[in-house]
Amino acid sequence: MEKKSKKRKTFTRRDFLKGFGGGALGAAVVPKYLPPAPAVLQTKEGKIPHYSRKQITITVNQKNYSLEVEPRETLLQVLRERLNLTGTKMTCDRGECGDCTVLLDGIPVYSCLTLALRTDGAKITTIEGLADKEKLHPIQQAFIDKDAYQCGFCTPGFIISSVALLKGNKNPDLEEIKSGLAGNICRCGNYSNIYEAVSAASKRMGSS
Numbered sequence: 066m067e068k069k070s071k072k073r074k075t076f077t078r079r080d081f082l083k084g085f086g087g088g089a090l091g092a093a094v095v096p097k098y099l100p101p102a103p104a105v106l107q108t109k110e111g112k113i114p115h116y117s118r119k120q121i122t123i124t125v126n127q128k129n130y131s132l133e134v135e136p137r138e139t140l141l142q143v144l145r146e147r148l149n150l151t152g153t154k155m156t157c158d159r160g161e162c163g164d165c166t167v168l169l170d171g172i173p174v175y176s177c178l179t180l181a182l183r184t185d186g187a188k189i190t191t192i193e194g195l196a197d198k199e200k201l202h203p204i205q206q207a208f209i210d211k212d213a214y215q216c217g218f219c220t221p222g223f224i225i226s227s228v229a230l231l232k233g234n235k236n237p238d239l240e241e242i243k244s245g246l247a248g249n250i251c252r253c254g255n256y257s258n259i260y261e262a263v264s265a266a267s268k269r270m271g272s273s
């Protein structure tokens with residue numbers, strides 16, 4: 066008798082990038098966070114695109130901020146340079162590593178690829194927003210317990226992606242953990258400890 070091959074759909078890094086801010090992680094947000102169409106200015110030399118500054122209000126880690134942003138400013142720049150929330154890391158600054166991952170209305174996105182002016186009205190969670198005063202989030206604690214970091218540069222991004230993963234899947238198996246974290250890269254190659262930490266956190270969170 067022919068054996069049925071049990072094919073599992075694996076989620077690759079390419080899938081993550083194709084679906085950045087979307088796909089498995091919430092397709093609905095894609096159009097909202099695309100760059101806006103510019104106004105057009107008529108000059109002596111002809112027509113040129115004109116982007117203007119914009120006042121935005123965002124909620125970051127449950128605190129409201131109202132600020133004027135330039136069209137070129139990314140959410141990552143606003144978080145780090147204007148709100149002094151430097152836990153979110155700027156590493157590649159071009160959508161390759163996932164170190165800058167934050168939750169935007171609950172969905173993990175690369176903040177280096179997200180224009181700040183498109184986040185008006187959004188709720189953002191960064192690594193600084195996870196702990197409950199002195200008590201670390203269970204995923205943060207699991208990363209410590211399982212030695213899931215070396216240089217630590219990728220850690221905030223991995224933890225934020227893990228929060229999103231465990232919100233949608235309370236008891237992921239190894240393949241599902243790998244899939245959920247496919248948008249994050251650890252240059253130190255500490256993947257096995259990271260996966261172990263996420264698995265331990267899921268059990269801890271499930272039993273609490």
Ligand code: FES
Pocket residue numbers: 154155156157158159160161162163164165166175176177178
């Ligand atoms: S800093 Fe944003 S993906 Fe690397």
Ligand code: FES
Pocket residue numbers: 213214215216217218219220250251252253254255
């Ligand atoms: S711990 Fe160094 S990049 Fe991941």
